[in-house]
Amino acid sequence: xxxxxxxxxxxxxxxxxxxxxxxxxxxxxxxxxxxxxxxxxxxxxxxxxxxxxxxxxxxxxxxxxxxxxxxxxxxxxxxxxxxxxxxxxxxxxxxxxxxxxxxxxxxxxxxxxxxxxxxxxxxxxxxxxxxxxxxxxxxxxxxxxxxxxxxxxxxxxxxxxxxxxxxxxxxxxxxxxxxxxxxxxxxxxxxxxxxxxxxxxxxxxxxxxxxxxxxxxxxxxxxxxxxxxxxxxxxxxxxxxxxxxxxxxxxxxxxxxxxxxxxxxxxxxxxxxxxxxxxxxxxxxxxxxxxxxxxxxxxxxxxxxxxxxxxxxxxxxxxxxxxxxxxxxxxxxxxxxxxxxxxxxxxxxxxxxxxxxxxxxxxxxxxxxxxxxxxxxxxxxxxxxxxxxxxxxxxxxxxxxxxxxxxxxxxxxxxxxxxxxxxxxxxxxxxxxxxxxxxxxxxxxxxxxxxxxxxxxxxxxxxxxxxxxxxxxxxxxxxxx
Amino acid sequence: xxxxxxxxxxxxxxxxxxxxxxxxxxxxxxxxxxxxxxxxxxxxxxxxxxxxxxxxxxxxxxxxxxxxxxxxxxxxxxxxxxxxxxxxxxxxxxxxxxxxxxxxxxxxxxxxxxxxxxxxxxxxxxxxxxxxxxxxxxxxxxxx
Numbered sequence: 001x002x003x004x005x006x007x008x009x010x011x012x013x014x015x016x017x018x019x020x021x022x023x024x025x026x027x028x029x030x031x032x033x034x035x036x037x038x039x040x041x042x043x044x045x046x047x048x049x050x051x052x053x054x055x056x057x058x059x060x061x062x063x064x065x066x067x068x069x070x071x072x073x074x075x076x077x078x079x080x081x082x083x084x085x086x087x088x089x090x091x092x093x094x095x096x097x098x099x100x101x102x103x104x105x106x107x108x109x110x111x112x113x114x115x116x117x118x119x120x121x122x123x124x125x126x127x128x129x130x131x132x133x134x135x136x137x138x139x140x141x142x143x144x145x146x147x148x149x150x151x152x153x154x155x156x157x158x159x160x161x162x163x164x165x166x167x168x169x170x171x172x173x174x175x176x177x178x179x180x181x182x183x184x185x186x187x188x189x190x191x192x193x194x195x196x197x198x199x200x201x202x203x204x205x206x207x208x209x210x211x212x213x214x215x216x217x218x219x220x221x222x223x224x225x226x227x228x229x230x231x232x233x234x235x236x237x238x239x240x241x242x243x244x245x246x247x248x249x250x251x252x253x254x255x256x257x258x259x260x261x262x263x264x265x266x267x268x269x270x271x272x273x274x275x276x277x278x279x280x281x282x283x284x285x286x287x288x289x290x291x292x293x294x295x296x297x298x299x300x301x302x303x304x305x306x307x308x309x310x311x312x313x314x315x316x317x318x319x320x321x322x323x324x325x326x327x328x329x330x331x332x333x334x335x336x337x338x339x340x341x342x343x344x345x346x347x348x349x350x351x352x353x354x355x356x357x358x359x360x361x362x363x364x365x366x367x368x369x370x371x372x373x374x375x376x377x378x379x380x381x382x383x384x385x386x387x388x389x390x391x392x393x394x395x396x397x398x399x400x401x402x403x404x405x406x407x408x409x410x411x412x413x414x415x416x417x418x419x420x421x422x423x424x425x426x427x428x429x430x431x432x433x434x435x436x437x438x439x440x441x442x443x444x445x446x447x448x449x450x451x452x453x454x455x456x457x458x459x460x461x462x463x464x465x466x467x468x469x470x471x472x473x474x475x476x477x478x479x480x481x
Numbered sequence: 482x483x484x485x486x487x488x489x490x491x492x493x494x495x496x497x498x499x500x501x502x503x504x505x506x507x508x509x510x511x512x513x514x515x516x517x518x519x520x521x522x523x524x525x526x527x528x529x530x531x532x533x534x535x536x537x538x539x540x541x542x543x544x545x546x547x548x549x550x551x552x553x554x555x556x557x558x559x560x561x562x563x564x565x566x567x568x569x570x571x572x573x574x575x576x577x578x579x580x581x582x583x584x585x586x587x588x589x590x591x592x593x594x595x596x597x598x599x600x601x602x603x604x605x606x607x608x609x610x611x612x613x614x615x616x617x618x619x620x621x622x623x624x625x
Contacts, residue, residue, distance in 0.1 A: 068496075068605040068624070092601045092624045129521050129598040130561050130588030187559035198598035199625045240558035243600040243624075247551050250604065251544075267604035412497065412597070412625075413490040439595045481598060 053083020128438030133194030189241025198481030356390030382448030
């Protein structure tokens with residue numbers, strides 16, 4: 001397939017390269033990242049470019065890698081009138097996302113108690129296959145979680161009022177209707193609030209050092225003062241609840257496509273017109289899962305505050321455990337963009353991509369509106385993560401989107417062949433990172449070598465001007481499923 | 482083609498792929514069920530002390546396999562169980578009908594050597610085929 005170089009960081013595959021492509025496919029990557037990009041990305045992003053109602057471009061971010069349906073790192077916007085909605089453009093883990101919590105503590109204060117802290121966190125935030133959370137709710141109350149998200153948590157005492165102002169969508173995506181959610185989904189999810197999951201999900205204690213701050217003014221505006229400040233990052237989503245909703249609607253769309261005369265190049269790209277009953281039902285169920293995920297990360301935040309309070313014998317408020325921000329990187333949202341000179345509402349799918357609105361956009365909470373949307377980029381356990389902000393250029397170039405992480409380069413089996421979990425744990429400890437994991441094989445699968453170089457990924461979007469890096473965060477402690 | 486399964490290496494970057502086989506569709510379903518749980522834990526350490534019955538119907542055998550594995554994933558989360566024994570009966574009239582008894586026990590991280598949690602079955606490269614020798618084979622990618 002012909003891939004044209006547009007700039008040093010942008011590559012384009014014209015519609016002439018595959019029958020059915022309605023728009024060009026564009027991949028953001030440095031020369032090195034593009035050379036290493038797996039072939040599946042090109043195949044999949046050009047399949048996305050064939051979906052009905054797609055606008056401007058099918059996009060892939062520099063952390064892109066093979067997914068099912070859309071590649072991970074895929075972004076596509078669809079007309080609300082004649083476009084589709086696709087679970088393959090959102091992912092099984094609906095509203096998988098990142099939350100970053102600041103503290104007033106420094107590495108010197110945390111390090112002597114790090115082992116205790118990880119042990120307490122490991123007990124308070126269950127992880128791994130079949131883990132159940134501490135929140136005991138009835139199925140009926142689950143309906144409130146689905147429609148109110150973080151508002152439910154705050155009402156129940158699992159959060160502070162100001163948390164709501166530091167979460168994408170205020171922690172509640174409108175439009176959730178539990179009548180479109182199966183009892184299977186509710187039964188899977190009802191016991192899982194406050195659990196981390198497994199795979200690449202984690203809870204990490206990180207450090208913001210002066211030398212890793214790229215913009216001091218913005219860092220301060222976001223609550224980062226440097227001087228080896230300790231922060232906590234959480235990566236997880238809607239757990240079995242969201243997975244079941246995706247499973248249910250993939251089945252629905254698999255047959256609905258025949259009804260609407262839609263053919264797709266990959267069964268995993270199953271979709272339905274957004275305005276169809278099936279499309280609306282899925283959007284509504286997806287919003288329920290997004291709200292469950294916001295609530296899950298909020299309950300985990302509550303447990304993190306309890307853990308710090310217990311270990312440091314001090315109120316979480318006095319320790320400064322404020323939410324910096326919470327982003328969704330697997331979701332579809334209705335957002336307004338200029339199309340043919342007119343503001344137009346579109347359905348933007350982001351699958352492994354973070355919203356990156358620039359300063360002034362109404363969707364950004366007042367607290368950060370002058371600065372741009374905070375963008376939390378989770379790296380591998382070994383290499384560190386980033387806090388960035390979005391820019392106005394993102395809105396004109398990428399439907400307000402940027403990368404979400406480092407992006408895998410190696411299969412799980414290959415990673416396990418290269419390193420044993422226990423050896424990796426020892427190696428990380430030698431590098432000053434303590435790890436507690438439910439599964440040692442799961443730990444090996446997440447070795448840093450299985451991922452792209454996160455700095456190269458973040459620098460790509462910084463160079464393009466779509467997201468601006470503010471601080472790099474280095475891990476000192478990690479909990480994994 | 483006897484009942485069995487194998488994990489295929491390196492075919493998918495972030496997920497898990499396995500191939501299951503059987504002389505009959507029922508054996509194929511049993512093998513796929515075991516492969517699914519072997520991906521999540523050491524099933525050799527799971528005791529078959531709790532029994533669940535599953536009944537499903539579908540016109541297409543591949544969609545029935547998708548539903549069967551999805552149902553097992555649902556039970557893993559909703560009932561908190563890992564399974565190691567799968568007894569499947571399949572009949573074909575106008576639809577395929579499945580009646581199965583599965584046996585296992587509550588998930589115990591201390592005893593079961595847990596591996597990766599499976600989120601869902603995907604349609605990626607998903608297929609169920611009857612081989613030239615009359616046996617049955619399926620390829621399944623699960624999301625983890």
